[in-house]
Amino acid sequence: MKLPLPPLPAALQPKPKRPGEAERVKPLDQAKEAGIATLDWVDERTSLSGAARWTMFRKVPRGTNWFYTLGSATLFAFLSQAVTGVFLAMYYDPSVTHAYESARHITNDVFLGEFVRGMHKWGSTVMVILVCLHMARTFFFGAYKYPRELNWLIGVVLLILTFVMSFTGYLLPFDQRSYWATVVGVNINGTGPLVGPFLSDFLRGGAEFGSTTLSRFYAIHMLLLPGAIIALIGAHLYLVARLGTTAPPWLKAESGEGLREERT
Amino acid sequence: MADGRREPTSKYTLDRGMPGAFEGETVTRRRFMTLTVHGAGAIAVSAFALPALGFAAGSALFDRPPVEWEAVGPPTDFPNDTYIPRVVTIIRGIGQVGKTTVYVRARNPDVDAPPNPRGYDEQFIAVSTRCMHLGCPVRYVDAAKRFICPCHGGVYDFEGMVSGGPPVRPLDRFYTRVRNGQVELGPRYSVNSEFRRFPSYRDPAQDLDGIGQYLYPGRFSTPKMD
Numbered sequence A: 001m002k003l004p005l006p007p008l009p010a011a012l013q014p015k016p017k018r019p020g021e022a023e024r025v026k027p028l029d030q031a032k033e034a035g036i037a038t039l040d041w042v043d044e045r046t047s048l049s050g051a052a053r054w055t056m057f058r059k060v061p062r063g064t065n066w067f068y069t070l071g072s073a074t075l076f077a078f079l080s081q082a083v084t085g086v087f088l089a090m091y092y093d094p095s096v097t098h099a100y101e102s103a104r105h106i107t108n109d110v111f112l113g114e115f116v117r118g119m120h121k122w123g124s125t126v127m128v129i130l131v132c133l134h135m136a137r138t139f140f141f142g143a144y145k146y147p148r149e150l151n152w153l154i155g156v157v158l159l160i161l162t163f164v165m166s167f168t169g170y171l172l173p174f175d176q177r178s179y180w181a182t183v184v185g186v187n188i189n190g191t192g193p194l195v196g197p198f199l200s201d202f203l204r205g206g207a208e209f210g211s212t213t214l215s216r217f218y219a220i221h222m223l224l225l226p227g228a229i230i231a232l233i234g235a236h237l238y239l240v241a242r243l244g245t246t247a248p249p250w251l252k253a254e255s256g257e258g259l260r261e262e263r264t
Numbered sequence B: 001m002a003d004g005r006r007e008p009t010s011k012y013t014l015d016r017g018m019p020g021a022f023e024g025e026t027v028t029r030r031r032f033m034t035l036t037v038h039g040a041g042a043i044a045v046s047a048f049a050l051p052a053l054g055f056a057a058g059s060a061l062f063d064r065p066p067v068e069w070e071a072v073g074p075p076t077d078f079p080n081d082t083y084i085p086r087v088v089t090i091i092r093g094i095g096q097v098g099k100t101t102v103y104v105r106a107r108n109p110d111v112d113a114p115p116n117p118r119g120y121d122e123q124f125i126a127v128s129t130r131c132m133h134l135g136c137p138v139r140y141v142d143a144a145k146r147f148i149c150p151c152h153g154g155v156y157d158f159e160g161m162v163s164g165g166p167p168v169r170p171l172d173r174f175y176t177r178v179r180n181g182q183v184e185l186g187p188r189y190s191v192n193s194e195f196r197r198f199p200s201y202r203d204p205a206q207d208l209d210g211i212g213q214y215l216y217p218g219r220f221s222t223p224k225m226d
Helices: A027-046 A048-056 A066-088 A099-108 A113-140 A149-171 A176-190 A196-204 A211-243 A257-263 B029-062
Strands: B070-073 B084-089 B099-106 B124-128 B139-141 B146-148 B162-164 B173-179 B182-191
Touching: A027 A048, A048 A211, A066 A113, A066 A211, A099 A113, A113 A149, A149 A176, A149 A211, A176 A196, A196 A211, A196 B029, B070 B084, B070 B099, B099 B182, B124 B182
Parallel strands: none
Antiparallel strands: B070 B182, B084 B099, B099 B124, B124 B173, B139 B146, B173 B182
16 A cells, blocks of 8 residues: 655655756766767777677587587686786796796795695696596597597697696796706607607707707796687687587587478 | 690780780889799898807707816726716706716726727716716616616616617716826716717717617717717
């Protein structure tokens, strides 16, 4: 039951709108308008909205399930590695005499240092696991078949780059474990016939494991590989958007009337 | 052409009916400009890419380290029936990382083969601690008269010859000499299972017997020793 309002004095009563008077713009609408105007300004000069729509609003086949998120999960693991890695580089010193000390400083002294270094350390393992799961999903769902072979090839290169990333990053804390593990790893590279000795000399920056080895691994880990991985992830995602995703293998192809007509 | 043969084309662009052709020219201006621009681009790219590649790989592959000798003690320090550990510097200026342990003893005529016939008469044997499986540090166990590697179970006998586990060749050695009453250690060298000397020392896991010495070539940067 609605009670009648108490009588208000005429000055306090809301005034009815005058005919012809425009509605007052609320701040929320104003903000929305400004955002749209900005996006329009960019879009008018770049036509990016079409590309964004082409990338984001794709048709996905029926039966798409949680296994299809492994690629995005890998991408997020990579982004996490990139962000934590950039910030770790602000405190890390890639010289043989200071590397271990600066890594210790990050863990023990810097605010949240142990957490960010832990994210980077464990995140690398998570990324390798996710890459392998993503590859297994692609293999068992037959998603590597025509026309997606090139994307499989790019993925294999990305897998190798991820392993090289793990290998070069393992040296950087420069403790006993990473030192000897890298000695062993470089010597395994050296067992390749004919090219092996030169490859391990290239990795070490000379015949002996020295100061150039650490800065070399740091440069490969920080600059060379991330650039290559980002470029290849771009190509990988472009092909995913271009070719679409596959239906899971347990889904039977539909045999509608129209399909049968077309086949004859 | 009914018979599938083509008439020989003229070398002049005008005869071939190319648009924008001039009399007497054999390549159109457009094609000439395209090739020139591509060529200039290739030269510009190689002008920075080739030096950069050479910078990254050159000194790693071709640098010849200077031969340096380091004194490790008077000859009386070293018996011929056991090894004395000595720490030597193999890379200068990088502190602990540039050091390695070397096991030194006097030559023992009952155990060792006669000196290298090429005339480098060594009275002392300096055995590297670098395991020839994958490069972990071995240690000498006097009770067993064996070198033992902690990583993957490589075992070497008193001379440094493999007596068990995965290593592919005997332990590396260092050149030795006696100067000013001190035993001095020089560069590292590798040996194969007949203790033939390879002055360009190879990395661990590189076999030097039979075909191995050709599959794993030495460095360009080997110091001249003997």
